[in-house]
Amino acid sequence: MTIIVDGTGSGRQAKVDGSNRLYTHAISVPESVQALEDGDSYNFNTDNITLTSAADTPLLYLKYTGTNRFLISRLVVSTKATTGGSAADKPEIRIIRNPTAGTTISNANPATIKGNKNFSSSLSFDGAVYVGATGETITDGTDVLLIYGSDAGGTLTSVEISLGKGDSIAISYKPSAGNTSQVLYAALIGHVEIDT
Numbered sequence: 001m002t003i004i005v006d007g008t009g010s011g012r013q014a015k016v017d018g019s020n021r022l023y024t025h026a027i028s029v030p031e032s033v034q035a036l037e038d039g040d041s042y043n044f045n046t047d048n049i050t051l052t053s054a055a056d057t058p059l060l061y062l063k064y065t066g067t068n069r070f071l072i073s074r075l076v077v078s079t080k081a082t083t084g085g086s087a088a089d090k091p092e093i094r095i096i097r098n099p100t101a102g103t104t105i106s107n108a109n110p111a112t113i114k115g116n117k118n119f120s121s122s123l124s125f126d127g128a129v130y131v132g133a134t135g136e137t138i139t140d141g142t143d144v145l146l147i148y149g150s151d152a153g154g155t156l157t158s159v160e161i162s163l164g165k166g167d168s169i170a171i172s173y174k175p176s177a178g179n180t181s182q183v184l185y186a187a188l189i190g191h192v193e194i195d196t
Contacts, residue, residue, distance in 0.1 A: 032073055035191035039121025045113035045187040046131045052181055054085070056092070056174040058104040058132030059186040060111065063168040066126030072161040072190035077147075077173060078154035079184040085176030091149040095161070096170040099141030104132040104170070117189075138170045151176055161190075 006016040015023040035041045046060050059077070064070045077093050085091075099105070111129040132138070149155045163169060171186045 031194055032191050034194055036118055039116060039118040039123045041117040041191040042125050043117055043189050044111050044129045046111060046185045047113050048183050048185055050181060050183050051175055052134045054175050054177050054179040056172050057134055058136055058138040059171045059173050061104050061130045061170045062188060064127040064163040065165060066192060069193040070163040070190055071193055072159060072188055074189035075157045075159050076187040077149055079152060079182060081152040082176050082179045083181040085151055085179035089176040091176055092174040093147040093149050094143050094172045095145035096138060096141035097144045098168050099138045099170045102137040102139045104130055104136045104138050138172060
């Protein structure tokens with residue numbers, strides 16, 4: 001029979017109590033915090049976009065090409081006041097699963113505000129992030145989430161979206177009816193899943 005000897009105070013062995021329980025000390029942190037510490041947590045932001053119609057418009061497109069899954073935890077859409085938009089009509093924010101075509105993808109205008117949330121990390125995101133504009137399109141995907149927004153304010157939504165290699169996601173925004181000008185931005189925040 002193997003016996004574990006109590007090494008309390010030695011600095012080289014673990015403490016074992018009279019009931020033969022081994023004492024350990026552990027710190028538990030959420031995976032998103034560990035990914036941030038490991039330098040694999042990211043923010044993607046469109047910067048200001050001015051929408052000049054009330055048409056449904058793609059704001060942000062992201063395609064992931066990494067090996068481990070990419071977990072999106074936050075979605076942000078923040079708007080300034082609409083010009084001409086009806087106060088009785090709420091704007092619509094849509095999350096689109098795996099879109100594969102449209103002018104936002106073919107125009108490929110890269111997001112200019114993006115980066116690793118750990119300022120000491122040299123890791124970079126495996127994938128592409130594009131910004132949309134009035135008159136552009138995103139097609140061949142499936143709507144998976146609809147959120148009503150506000151004409152002058154922010155919408156911060158906690159989400160749980162997991163992207164595998166080759167998966168994509170888009171955010172679209174439909175301003176209030178009658179809109180002729182509205183400045184807004186969209187952002188996605190997420191991290192690469194940690195190997196277990």
